[in-house]
Amino acid sequence: MKKKRYIAGALVLVQMLLGLGMGNVWAKTAESEDEPKQLYAQSAVLMDADNGRILFGKEAEVIRPNASTTKILTCILALESEAGERVICVSRNAASQPKVRLGMKEGEKFYLRDLLYSLMLESHNDSAVAIAEAVEGTVEKFADRMNQKAREIGCENTHFITPNGLDASDKDGIHGTTAADLAAIMRYCITQSPEKERFLEITQTREYTFGDVEGKRKFFCRNHNAFLNMMDGALSGKTGFTNDAGYCYVGALREKNRTLIVTLLACGWPNHKSYKWSDTRKLMEYGLLAYAPYYIWKDPGKMNLLAENAVNEESPWKRTKKVKVAVREDSGFQMLLKEGEQVTVKKRIEENVKAPVTQGQAVGEMEYFLNGEKIASYQIEACESVKKRSFFWCLKCVMEWLCF
Incomplete structure (x- = not known):
């Protein structure tokens, strides 16, 4: 994600430079x-x-x-x-x-x-x-x-x-x-x-x-x-x-x-x-x-959700675990935009899910809109798998603790 932010930043800079040049073209050919x-x-x-x-x-x-x-x-x-x-x-x-x-x-x-x-x-x-x-x-x-x-x-x-x-x-x-x-x-x-x-x-x-x-x-x-x-x-x-x-x-x-x-x-x-x-x-x-081409992508920032009734290896007595989630690396696209057009982005993510959670499981969506119409969407996915907390897993933890 860090590498992607650098790429996105570079693209934004390119767009700014292109925007200045395109502005001159627009000024000369307003009709x-x-x-x-x-x-x-x-x-x-x-x-x-x-x-x-x-x-x-x-x-x-x-x-x-x-x-x-x-x-x-x-x-x-x-x-x-x-x-x-x-x-x-x-x-x-x-x-x-x-x-x-x-x-x-x-x-x-x-x-x-x-x-x-x-x-x-x-x-x-x-x-x-x-x-x-x-x-x-x-x-x-x-x-x-x-x-x-x-x-x-x-x-x-x-x-x-x-x-x-x-x-x-x-x-x-x-x-x-x-x-x-x-x-x-x-x-x-x-x-x-x-x-x-x-x-x-x-x-x-x-x-x-x-x-x-x-x-x-x-x-x-x-x-x-x-x-x-x-x-x-x-x-x-x-x-x-x-x-x-x-x-x-x-x-x-x-x-x-x-x-x-x-x-x-x-x-x-x-x-x-x-x-x-x-x-x-x-x-x-x-x-x-x-119309000029623009790369459309928004960094959703760091995202986590809470998995309920989950196996938490670091804190076995807890019944929940934070799960890191992210959008796919290819969650950006190019489209032609006219001067004044803007793409808006909505992030929808579940507050919590019930275990088990599998890596790659969809837990939300990044949605892109132009003039109120959805033009693209990308899944927000779990970055790791989380097992469901079960009676036998709890029993195993107790036995290990007693033996220790």
């Missing part, structure tokens, strides 16, 4: 740190990818069609299925998908790993269906898996019907999601999935060439995510467009020790293809200027 007020997108979200906190939202919970941004979930599910080396035989259903399409023919064979580049770089609709059928057998079963995965991620307002994001509807509603849910899916893809590095590798690839398994045809894919060339730290992204959805986008940026995600739904219709890039830059710059 830039204000929340964006004029966005083209009907729905938009700026998210801190490290913890999922929404830093800015515009109609963030409104369900809308989301076009080919759907394909980020298709891609990550395919990667997690470990089907990369699988050979796909193209079905009539896959080959008949509308533009934008690779142009595969029924009966042709491809490696699934190659079609992931077709999916994410060129947004080919036929590749999406071929991938879905290879992973789950049918588009319908793959859509079920997509919706199950979305729920696991925490998306409560997402309903996907197709793996490519084409406009569709069924008895449960339209194919669509919210800006908040789409950001959560992107967060999973780039920070939480066991295949996150492979996902980033694919979505960062600028050009890719491949052929069918038999080598009869060659295909060339170019990445259409212009954001990769717009800002330093641009990490990943996926565009989308349908008649119902309009232009959509989900993108991520990593700058030093912070990662931001932007999602845009209904961001204009033809001829306003560039609106999504304007909104993306505006939101990313707002996040970088208005």
Whole structure:
């Protein structure tokens, strides 16, 4: 704990120094740190990818069609299925998908790993269906898996019907999601999935060439995510467009020790293809200027609790024993905070417990709050084990005392 206090003190000093520097930036760009007020997108979200906190939202919970941004979930599910080396035989259903399409023919064979580049770089609709059928057998079963995965991620307002994001509807509603849910899916893809590095590798690839398994045809894919060339730290992204959805986008940026995600739904219709890039830059710059990373941790000080009916080796006649308790060594975290935001900490610890007590047993909690909402919590744990005082232990003590 002593070592940890030194580390915490050093971090506080660093924060003070950073705060002075950031204060100058704020002073020079006072207008830039204000929340964006004029966005083209009907729905938009700026998210801190490290913890999922929404830093800015515009109609963030409104369900809308989301076009080919759907394909980020298709891609990550395919990667997690470990089907990369699988050979796909193209079905009539896959080959008949509308533009934008690779142009595969029924009966042709491809490696699934190659079609992931077709999916994410060129947004080919036929590749999406071929991938879905290879992973789950049918588009319908793959859509079920997509919706199950979305729920696991925490998306409560997402309903996907197709793996490519084409406009569709069924008895449960339209194919669509919210800006908040789409950001959560992107967060999973780039920070939480066991295949996150492979996902980033694919979505960062600028050009890719491949052929069918038999080598009869060659295909060339170019990445259409212009954001990769717009800002330093641009990490990943996926565009989308349908008649119902309009232009959509989900993108991520990593700058030093912070990662931001932007999602845009209904961001204009033809001829306003560039609106999504304007909104993306505006939101990313707002996040970088208005929010700074801070290490959040509070030293709880020395803590003890009283164990009742406990074995006390030092004073056998006492029926209680003080037990040292502490928070885990990793009980700190980083988050982005805006100027004026403060994290409050509450310490909750039991006054006493009944023996036995085991080392590591939870006896309380350190809770961190921002704007009244709990953002993190860490257990306060016993640092030692304490046995329960029993008749036989007392008898043993008496016998030892008499023999002495």
